Amino acid sequence: MLQRAIDSSPHSPITDAVPAGAPLVRLTGVAKDYNGFQAVHPLDMTIERGDFVSILGPSGCGKTTLLRMLGGFITPSQGRIEVDGVDVTALPPEKRATNMVFQGYGLFPHMSVRQNIGYGLRLARTPAREVAERVEEMVDLVQLGAFAERAPTALSGGQQQRVALARALIMRPKVLLLDEPFAALDLKLRKAMQDEMRRLHDAIGGTFVFVTHDQTEAMALANRIAVMEGGHLRQLGTAEEIYLHPANHFVSAFVGEANFVRAMRRNGRVALSNGLTVVSPGEDGDVEIGVRPERLMIGAPAEGADVCLRGSVTERLFLGAHVQYRVLTESGETLVANALEGHFSPGDSLRIGWNLADQWVVAS
Amino acid sequence: MKQHVARNLGLVVGILTVVFMTAPLVLVVLFSFNDSVVMTFPIKGLTFDWYRTLLSRDDFWGALRNSVIVTLAVGAGSTVIGTLAAMVIVRMRPRVSALAMSLFGLPMMMPPLVLALALLTLFSALGVRLSLMTVVLAHLTFTMPFVILIVTARLRDFDTAMLDSARDLGASPWTAFRSVTFPIIRPTLFGAGLIAMALSLDDFIITFFMLGGGNTLPTLVWGMLRTGVDPSINALGALILLATLGTSALALRITGYRG
Ligand SMILES: Nc1ncnc2c1ncn2[C@@H]1O[C@H](COP(=O)(O)OP(=O)(O)OP(=O)(O)O)[C@@H](O)[C@H]1O
Numbered sequence: 001m002l003q004r005a006i007d008s009s010p011h012s013p014i015t016d017a018v019p020a021g022a023p024l025v026r027l028t029g030v031a032k033d034y035n036g037f038q039a040v041h042p043l044d045m046t047i048e049r050g051d052f053v054s055i056l057g058p059s060g061c062g063k064t065t066l067l068r069m070l071g072g073f074i075t076p077s078q079g080r081i082e083v084d085g086v087d088v089t090a091l092p093p094e095k096r097a098t099n100m101v102f103q104g105y106g107l108f109p110h111m112s113v114r115q116n117i118g119y120g121l122r123l124a125r126t127p128a129r130e131v132a133e134r135v136e137e138m139v140d141l142v143q144l145g146a147f148a149e150r151a152p153t154a155l156s157g158g159q160q161q162r163v164a165l166a167r168a169l170i171m172r173p174k175v176l177l178l179d180e181p182f183a184a185l186d187l188k189l190r191k192a193m194q195d196e197m198r199r200l201h202d203a204i205g206g207t208f209v210f211v212t213h214d215q216t217e218a219m220a221l222a223n224r225i226a227v228m229e230g231g232h233l234r235q236l237g238t239a240e241e242i243y244l245h246p247a248n249h250f251v252s253a254f255v256g257e258a259n260f261v262r263a264m265r266r267n268g269r270v271a272l273s274n275g276l277t278v279v280s281p282g283e284d285g286d287v288e289i290g291v292r293p294e295r296l297m298i299g300a301p302a303e304g305a306d307v308c309l310r311g312s313v314t315e316r317l318f319l320g321a322h323v324q325y326r327v328l329t330e331s332g333e334t335l336v337a338n339a340l341e342g343h344f345s346p347g348d349s350l351r352i353g354w355n356l357a358d359q360w361v362v363a364s
Numbered sequence: 365m366k367q368h369v370a371r372n373l374g375l376v377v378g379i380l381t382v383v384f385m386t387a388p389l390v391l392v393v394l395f396s397f398n399d400s401v402v403m404t405f406p407i408k409g410l411t412f413d414w415y416r417t418l419l420s421r422d423d424f425w426g427a428l429r430n431s432v433i434v435t436l437a438v439g440a441g442s443t444v445i446g447t448l449a450a451m452v453i454v455r456m457r458p459r460v461s462a463l464a465m466s467l468f469g470l471p472m473m474m475p476p477l478v479l480a481l482a483l484l485t486l487f488s489a490l491g492v493r494l495s496l497m498t499v500v501l502a503h504l505t506f507t508m509p510f511v512i513l514i515v516t517a518r519l520r521d522f523d524t525a526m527l528d529s530a531r532d533l534g535a536s537p538w539t540a541f542r543s544v545t546f547p548i549i550r551p552t553l554f555g556a557g558l559i560a561m562a563l564s565l566d567d568f569i570i571t572f573f574m575l576g577g578g579n580t581l582p583t584l585v586w587g588m589l590r591t592g593v594d595p596s597i598n599a600l601g602a603l604i605l606l607a608t609l610g611t612s613a614l615a616l617r618i619t620g621y622r623g
């Protein structure tokens with residue numbers, strides 16, 4: 001029923017004009033310059049209908065700026081933003097089919113939870129009965145029944161979060177924008193809210209864009225992740241793609257722990273230190289081979305690996321779920337390997353290796 | 365021991381200061397009820413005669429009417445204009461807004477006599493005839509800075525995510541102001557307006573220079589003093605005191621001022 005509700009969005013007449021398969025959101029060369037400071041460099045990006053996109057990056061990389069450009073709160077200094085085939089670049093927030101959940105929630109303290117949730121519909125002059133029905137629908141959806149007559153100031157952080165979510169969702173936005181909505185919550189509540197977000201997205205469909213600087217949160221929620229660094233979009237892909245095949249050094253290191261081994265690329269082939277060469281198209285020059293600590297094999301299993309090196313253990317850390325070894329290879333690289341077995345000690349010589357399927361090559 | 369003395373000394377000085385500051389006011393109120401023409405102790409008896417005398421004077425009613433008009437106009441005017449100014453100031457870059465604040469604050473810091481002379485010169489140069497209108501304009505110059513100061517402070521700690529949310533949910537800038545900003549800052553605006561009214565109500569110097577003819581309550585006091593001291597002045601003083609204290613107390617209460 002909620003699915004139908006989303007489809008009959010007040011903005012939907014435009015949908016017919018757009019050819020099937022066209023992306024819901026298209027950014028073309030969008031950039032933001034704050035008086036000479038380039039917060040977002042020109043970037044292209046498309047978001048498909050039903051996507052749950054996460055914009056991931058360290059503090060100050062331009063995530064909020066990008067999201068606020070989508071919402072209409074910041075005018076791009078160049079480029080074009082289309083939502084559902086309509087150029088919205090110059091439209092103010094109130095004229096856009098997007099709705100946003102702000103980091104500070106921005107709940108109205110002079111209205112009850114119900115009034116907060118119904119605010120947007122009342123402004124749109126929706127008949128009172130329909131407002132009441134849809135507010136109730138939202139109150140149920142975010143499980144706020146017991147608190148619906150309270151003022152938002154009398155709610156916990158997680159409850160306020162849900163009011164903000166409901167207040168945006170009731171507008172049936174074509175795209176729901178969320179700016180680090182769980183940043184202020186403690187870890188446990190954060191996990192609970194992540195589950196709730198997933199449930200909501202499954203239940204009502206729709207397209208979500210979610211800003212976060214926490215890569216586990218991005219992976220837990222999003223089906224596509226946009227990794228940003230210093231105002232640049234570095235990679236856009238699924239969690240698997242960005243984790244297993246990162247596009248560059250920054251993404252490799254930001255989305256998880258990574259080992260890097262220096263190598264050279266010549267004529268589209270990269271030579272590994274054990275003499276093996278692998279096909280890797282790209283510019284000639286210094287490259288880095290990346291591999292995740294948990295993909296490294298040590299001891300006997302390493303002997304059967306595609307790449308196998310000799311080394312000695314310099315450090316052993318028992319971390320509960322796994323044992324972390326620091327291994328110095330004969331070629332002088334330090335590798336970090338996470339293993340389930342813990343029977344090596346510092347000083348032991350061992351073999352360490354990995355399979356070609358588990359490595360990636362990035363320019364250094 | 366030494367500390368003990370120091371603390372007691374402090375207490376004594378404090379009490380003396382309070383007595384020195386409030387005694388004249390207490391005397392005014394006391395003598396306004398004193399059943400005697402001469403203002404001396406001991407108090408002979410209590411009477412409402414002086415209030416009756418005051419209320420029977422025609423010029424009292426004229427002055428009261430003028431004071432009410434001026435006070436209300438100044439309260440409304442400085443609240444509206446001051447709020448608009450504050451909304452512009454909070455959007456300015458920090459250095460520009462600091463400059464704007466000090467410019468707006470200038471009339472508040474100038475000696476009233478200088479301000480009065482300056483305004484008188486301005487109005488006569490422009491050929492504006494003195495009237496209640498000029499009094500109101502003059503009062504706006506020194507009451508508005510208070511409103512701007514108070515409202516700017518309130519707007520600065522206003523959560524902008526609320527306004528962004530309102531816009532996001534379909535509100536135009538004006539609708540966002542009407543449905544979110546205004547209801548939330550309304551108590552502050554009432555308080556600021558009442559402070560402006562209290563300042564306007566008991567101003568004498570500037571009013572005296574700006575008033576073409578007639579009286580307001582403070583100029584009436586002055587006029588009555590010149591024609592001979594009569595305890596009904598005390599009644600008038602007590603009334604002005606009551607009105608000023610009343611609006612100020614209400615203002616502090618509404619704005620939630622604590623100490
Ligand atoms: N109004 C502004 N004027 C000038 N520079 C700004 C302005 N707003 C943001 N910036 C700068 O632009 C860059 C990107 O800011 P943005 O808020 O988008 O970062 P972010 O990725 O959301 O960071 P965080 O994770 O800390 O919220 C930052 O370096 C910031 O200092």
Ligand SMILES: [Mg+2]
Pocket residue numbers: 063064065
């Ligand atoms: Mg941010």
